[in-house]
Each structure stands twice: as C-alpha cells, then as structure tokens.
Amino acid sequence: MEKWKGKIAVVTGASAGIGISIVKSLVSYGVHVIGLARRVEKVEELVNELQNADGKVYAYKCDVADQQSVAAAFQWMEEKFGGVDILINNAGVYKFMKILDDGETVNDDLKQTVDVNLMGVVYCTRAAFATMKNREFSHIIHMNSIGGHFVPFPSDSSPFYNIYCASKYGITATNEVLRQELALSEYSKKIRVTSISPGEVKTEMVAAAGGDAEKYYETIPFLLPEDVAESVIYVLSTPARVNVTEVIIRPTGERI
Ligand SMILES: NC(=O)c1ccc[n+]([C@@H]2O[C@H](COP(=O)([O-])OP(=O)(O)OC[C@H]3O[C@@H](n4cnc5c(N)ncnc54)[C@H](OP(=O)(O)O)[C@@H]3O)[C@@H](O)[C@H]2O)c1
Helix, strand or coil: CHHHCCCEEEEECCCCHHHHHHHHHHHHCCCEEEEEECCHHHHHHHHHHCCCCCCCEEEEECCCCCHHHHHHHHHHHHHHHCCCCEEEECCCCCCCCCCCCCCCCHHHHHHHHHHHHHHHHHHHHHHHHHHHCCCCCEEEEEECCHHHCCCCCCECCECCCCCHHHHHHHHHHHHHHHHHHHHCCCCCCCEEEEEEEECCECCCHHHHCCCCHHHHHHCCCCECHHHHHHHHHHHHHCCCCCCCCEEEECCCCCCC
16 A cells, blocks of 8 residues: 555545545555545544544545536645545445335435436546546546345345446446546556445445334344455555456355
8 A cells, every 4th residue: 555655535425334434444554535425524523533644634525416516526626635546436325215116205316326326426537537637546446336236136134226226237337438448548557447346334324224224234244344445455555557347345144
C-alpha cells in the first residue's frame, strides 16, 4: 500500500457499514479519504474519530443518484485536492419488496435502487475519471454483490431481490465495459477497475430496508464489513501490472 500513501481516495456511502470500514482501512495506510453520503453528519463523526490516523478524513454531503450533487462534490475535490486517485463506488440501497407488489411507492423504490446502485456508480465514475486523467496512477473499485452474478431463489434466508440484482448485474457489465474502454484508451496502463462482490455482510442494510436485522442475522452466516475492506486493500495493494478485475467473497458456509 506504500504507493497510495498521501494519495486521495473517495468512498461513497461512507456513513455506514462497509463504507465506514473501508474509510478506516484506507486512512490506516496513510491515504486521505473523502467520505460521501447524504447523512454527512455520520461521516463527520468519522472525521473526529480518525483525527489521529495516518491519513486524513474529509466529509462531503452527496446524493450519488443526483448528477448535480455528484458534480458539485467532484468539483470541490478538484479545487481542494487537484483530483482523486482512488474511487470506491460503495453506496447502495436494498428494499424489501417484490417488483410485482401493489403500492404507490413501488415504482419510486425500484427507480431509486437503479438510480443509486447503478447510475450513481456511472455518475461518480465519470466524474472521478475526468480528474484521474492527469494523475499518476488510479483505481476505481465498485462494491457489487453476489447478486450481480446470479439471482438467489427466495427462501427464509434469501428474500426477494426485486430490481436489486438487475442493478448489480449492471455493475458486473459496467465494470467489464470500463475495463475494455480503458484498455483501448491512452490510460490503459494508468487506471485499473475492479468489481468486488460480497455475499451476506452484517451492516445497516437490512434494518435500513425495514427488516428485522437481529432475527435475520441469527439464521445465516455473514461477513463483517472489515472482511470486505480487507479485500479492497488487497486489490489496491497489488503491483501496477496486476488488475484484479473480479473478487467474490462469501461467508464460509453460505448456502445461496
Ligand atoms: N450488506 C450486504 O449484505 C451486502 C452484500 C453485498 C453487497 N453489498 C453492497 O455493499 C454496499 C454497502 O452496503 P452496506 O451493506 O454497507 O449498506 P448500509 O450499511 O445500508 O450502507 C449504505 C451506504 O450507502 C449510502 N447511500 C445510500 N443511498 C445513497 C445515496 N443516494 N447517495 C449517497 N450515499 C447513499 C448510505 O449513506 P446515506 O444513507 O447517509 O446517504 C450508506 O452509507 C452497497 O453497494 C451494497 O449493495 C452489501
């Protein structure tokens, strides 16, 4: 990780779960991190908690589903830091519902899932890429899911995935498209892309979706957010000639 010391990373969804663990890991290696989230006050708590770490944390309010909000955040980073070296597209939402459910909010919830999980990744990647062009070496990492590679059949331990899996399949394809676009560009040796796909991770996601988190995690094996953060450090730490493009990380014994 020595090559990243003093460099600038952006972590979306830095107010909870996996995002918090990634921020903590990166600053422990001397990387300076801008944490983006709508609940910016939660990221500000991290700024205080990590003020003695090797890297510095900055908090910036951003809704990744809103192009203008993303543009404002990256413009601020360009002005303050001259660009970014690492982008971790981590922000994501999951809703407990079915595509065919009745209800007035269903269409909005489906749209929000795609807007955050897929379009948010595209907006942030485009904005970060514009600032990475003049950097020495950069890396874009997407927090995908095993649900981006197959659709688990619903059961007690695997709820309905509505449009969540489609949004994550979209990341699998987008990651490969970005790899190809970069390989054909003048940045082919300068910018790497990686998709990391965890199985179940114990975070705020189930509670945020309105589920009974305590009961849910009693019945299934799960990873901890720091396990996923370690996979981020692994892909970043490989030599520049190595591009780990796909990582799948499951809790031992996961059945889906
Ligand atoms: N937990 C799992 O089992 C699991 C498994 C595989 C993949 N993943 C993926 O891992 C990533 C992190 O999930 P998590 O489990 O850590 O979930 P979490 O604890 O619910 O955290 C989600 C994060 O995403 C942010 N976010 C949501 N909507 C946003 C928006 N519109 N703009 C900016 N930030 C937004 C939230 O911040 P604010 O609400 O403050 O904006 C929060 O920081 C997601 O992409 C998820 O799909 C999770």
